[in-house]
Amino acid sequence: xxxxxxxxxxxxxxxxxxxxxxxxxxxxxxxxxxxxxxxxxxxxxxxxxxxxxxxxxxxxxxxxxxxxxxxxxxxxxxxxxxxxxxxxxxxxxxxxxxxxxxxxxxxxxxxxxxxxxxxxxxxxxxxxxxxxxxxxxxxxxxxxxxxxxxxxxxxxxxxxxxxxxxxxxxxxxxxxxxxxxxxxxxxxxxxxxxxxxxxxxxxxxxxxxxxxxxxxxxxxxxxxxxxxxxxxxxxxxxxxxxxxxxxxxxxxxxxxxxxxxxxxxxxxxxxxxxxxxxxxxxxxxxxxxxxxxxxxxxxxxxxxxxxxxxxxxxxxxxxxxxxxxxxxxxx
Amino acid sequence: xxxxxxxxxxxxxxxxxxxxxxxxxxxxxxxxxxxxxxxxxxxxxxxxxxxxxxxxxxxxxxxxxxxxxxxxxxxxxxxxxxxxxxxxxxxxxxxxxxxxxxxxxxxxxxxxxxxxxxxxxxxxxxxxxxxxxxxxxxxxxxxxxxxxxxxxxxxxxxxxxxxxxxxxxxxxxxxxxxxxxxxxxxxxxxxxxxxxxxxxxxxxxxxxxxxxxxxxxxxxxxxxxxxxxxxxxxxxxxxxxxxxxxxxxxxxxxxxxxxxxxxxxxxxxxxxxxxxxxxxxxxxxxxxxxxxxxxxxxxxxxxxxxxxxxxxxxxxxxxxxxxxxxxxxxx
Numbered sequence: 001x002x003x004x005x006x007x008x009x010x011x012x013x014x015x016x017x018x019x020x021x022x023x024x025x026x027x028x029x030x031x032x033x034x035x036x037x038x039x040x041x042x043x044x045x046x047x048x049x050x051x052x053x054x055x056x057x058x059x060x061x062x063x064x065x066x067x068x069x070x071x072x073x074x075x076x077x078x079x080x081x082x083x084x085x086x087x088x089x090x091x092x093x094x095x096x097x098x099x100x101x102x103x104x105x106x107x108x109x110x111x112x113x114x115x116x117x118x119x120x121x122x123x124x125x126x127x128x129x130x131x132x133x134x135x136x137x138x139x140x141x142x143x144x145x146x147x148x149x150x151x152x153x154x155x156x157x158x159x160x161x162x163x164x165x166x167x168x169x170x171x172x173x174x175x176x177x178x179x180x181x182x183x184x185x186x187x188x189x190x191x192x193x194x195x196x197x198x199x200x201x202x203x204x205x206x207x208x209x210x211x212x213x214x215x216x217x218x219x220x221x222x223x224x225x226x227x228x229x230x231x232x233x234x235x236x237x238x239x240x241x242x243x244x245x246x247x248x249x250x251x252x253x254x255x256x257x258x259x260x261x262x263x264x265x266x267x268x269x270x271x272x273x274x275x276x277x278x279x280x281x282x283x284x285x286x287x288x289x290x291x292x293x294x295x296x297x298x299x300x301x302x303x304x305x306x307x308x309x310x311x312x313x314x315x316x317x318x319x320x321x322x323x324x325x326x327x328x329x330x331x
Numbered sequence: 332x333x334x335x336x337x338x339x340x341x342x343x344x345x346x347x348x349x350x351x352x353x354x355x356x357x358x359x360x361x362x363x364x365x366x367x368x369x370x371x372x373x374x375x376x377x378x379x380x381x382x383x384x385x386x387x388x389x390x391x392x393x394x395x396x397x398x399x400x401x402x403x404x405x406x407x408x409x410x411x412x413x414x415x416x417x418x419x420x421x422x423x424x425x426x427x428x429x430x431x432x433x434x435x436x437x438x439x440x441x442x443x444x445x446x447x448x449x450x451x452x453x454x455x456x457x458x459x460x461x462x463x464x465x466x467x468x469x470x471x472x473x474x475x476x477x478x479x480x481x482x483x484x485x486x487x488x489x490x491x492x493x494x495x496x497x498x499x500x501x502x503x504x505x506x507x508x509x510x511x512x513x514x515x516x517x518x519x520x521x522x523x524x525x526x527x528x529x530x531x532x533x534x535x536x537x538x539x540x541x542x543x544x545x546x547x548x549x550x551x552x553x554x555x556x557x558x559x560x561x562x563x564x565x566x567x568x569x570x571x572x573x574x575x576x577x578x579x580x581x582x583x584x585x586x587x588x589x590x591x592x593x594x595x596x597x598x599x600x601x602x603x604x605x606x607x608x609x610x611x612x613x614x615x616x617x618x619x620x621x622x623x624x625x626x627x628x629x630x631x632x633x634x635x636x637x638x639x640x641x642x643x644x645x646x647x648x649x650x651x652x653x654x655x656x657x658x659x660x661x662x
Contacts, residue, residue, distance in 0.1 A: 050400050051400075052398075052401075052405075053406075057407075057411065058405070058406060058407055059395075059405065059407065059411050064390075067383075068645055069381050069382075069645060069646055069647055069648045070383075070648050070650075071650065074383075074389070074390065075384075075389060075651065075658070076388075076389055076390065076658060076660055080388065080390050080660055083415050084414050084415035084660075086660075086661050260650050261650045263650070263651065264657075272653075272657055273653045275653065309647045310645075311644060311645075312644065312645060313642060313643065313644060313645070314399060314400060314641075314642075314643060314644070314645050315400055316400055316640045316642075317400045317401050319401075319402065319591050319592045319594070320406065320594065322603075322604045322606065326595075326603055327406070327407060329407055329411055329415075329417075330417050
């Protein structure tokens with residue numbers, strides 16, 4: 001590895017723009033674009049992701065709360081569920097979620113496939129059941145044929161449904177942010193202020209939790225290390241999964257990729273702006289009061305983490321048939 | 332015109348597949364693909380169409396109820412509005428809506444531009460106000476710049492917002508249905524059963540109202556001509572606009588383009604299937620009881636009216652800023 005880098009450096013010697021060795025030791029790595037993927041599953045999963053018929057009302061799809069036009073989230077403090085129920089927690093972004101150590105704020109799903117079945121059957125979210133969702137899909141010949149083509153199965157089950165949705169979600173990677181361009185050697189990709197923000201992000205300790213390819217998403221940490229965090233919500237975090245008192249208020253560290261688009265912030269969505277989020281994180285997690293200038297520098301750095309957003313054709317869904325169970329939006 | 336057709340026929344003489352003169356006198360015309368359009372307005376309008384920040388909750392966009400993945404409608408009897416309010420009437424499809432003589436079931440908006448402002452400010456739908464929508468858009472630099480580029484204005488008003496949305500909606504035309512291919516001379520585009528359904532559609536009188544390029548959308552007619560229509564909804568139709576008692580229960584005749592996708596049917600959405608809709612229309616409007624075979628033939632014809640669905644990249648919306656009024660989904 002060292003040899004390779006020296007070699008690269010010698011090849012690039014004399015160029016001012018590219019200097020890969022300078023970033024070789026950074027605690028944040030550039031996002032790798034999507035590599036191996038099952039494209040047939042992706043195309044099916046994209047339809048399912050956008051299909052509100054997986055909800056009881058026929059109105060709510062995965063994309064309702066993880067909106068791919070808006071950073072893979074709904075930009076609400078907490079989400080709106082069936083019958084306009086107020087959700088208990090902020091909808092995390094689906095962008096780059098395949099890089100997470102586990103899914104949900106409390107990590108109760110091991111991976112995207114395990115996650116995908118949750119909201120469909122949650123009475124406060126899509127309020128359907130897996131049986132109902134399958135009945136809907138099996139009543140639609142175009143879906144039956146596509147499941148047969150993709151999974152070689154005559155009987156659709158929730159297993160194929162969540163597998164296809166998860167495979168689609170794996171494509172929702174956002175490479176090529178300005179910060180990644182800088183990591184990859186383009187020194188001009190960041191302004192001096194943004195670079196100062198990054199240095200401050202590292203020297204202040206933010207990097208201790210927000211690191212790696214996703215700049216977070218790879219550990220659980222207590223919300224409120226130095227000072228306790230006051231939340232209007234009741235979420236207990238990891239303790240709800242492990243049953244251990246020591247895990248109370250431990251939440252999965254959110255990715256900071258595309259953080260400019262994924263407002264509002266924290267598991268309860270109570271920080272509306274990046275400025276607020278940086279200020280609160282500094283005080284509660286690090287015992288630091290950032291000056292306005294420091295805060296602005298860190299925010300400037302964070303905005304360089306916005307990558308190429310998912311780019312795809314809006315899917316067209318196959319129509320229901322006379323046999324499709326009708327949606328029940330009211331009552 | 333006659334000369335042109337004769338000339339065309341002579342050029343095509345001897346070909347079995349194309350015989351344009353045979354369809355020259357049909358009461359339904361093929362849909363013309365989109366011609367003149369302001370592409371800059373379309374691109375801006377597409378973003379606005381998908382932007383839920385034009386609603387009070389930050390959750391409902393034009394696309395929520397006129398979903399372009401699902402035939403330009405929500406496939407619900409009546410729509411879900413702010414705070415899960417039950418709407419009073421079925422959401423008509425936005426597809427080919429530029430061909431309508433007027434907008435809304437009661438025709439109270441003269442054109443798409445006049446229509447577009449309605450749902451934004453309707454307390455039962457998006458529940459915002461035009462002032463709030465403008466405040467949101469003006470707080471987002473990328474929008475301000477795009478309005479400046481497209482309309483050469485420094486001050487965004489609802490006039491430009493609705494103009495851009497309407498221009499986008501004009502692109503939502505669905506040409507190239509199998510029926511249009513048949514109209515344009517491809518005799519093989521329809522099966523014998525579908526063609527029999529079309530002949531029955533004409534000979535039974537359906538064509539009296541469902542004609543022209545959109546197979547409807549060009550007149551107001553009384554719902555319940557031979558027998559009165561019983562509806563659980565209170566909508567009075569055109570009378571609510573004109574104040575004339577003679578206009579009670581007169582509704583805009585819906586387009587039958589893509590009717591396979593725009594279920595459920597009628598202004599109250601009470602007919603779940605095409606079979607039901609054809610049966611009820613026959614009895615109430617024409618005094619005819621179609622046999623099961625006749626009904627099936629007409630339904631088979633109607634399914635040939637599904638055209639090429641709008642095909643475009645999912646838009647990416649510019650993020651809100653610290654100055655953007657936050658959404659108010661609850662209370």
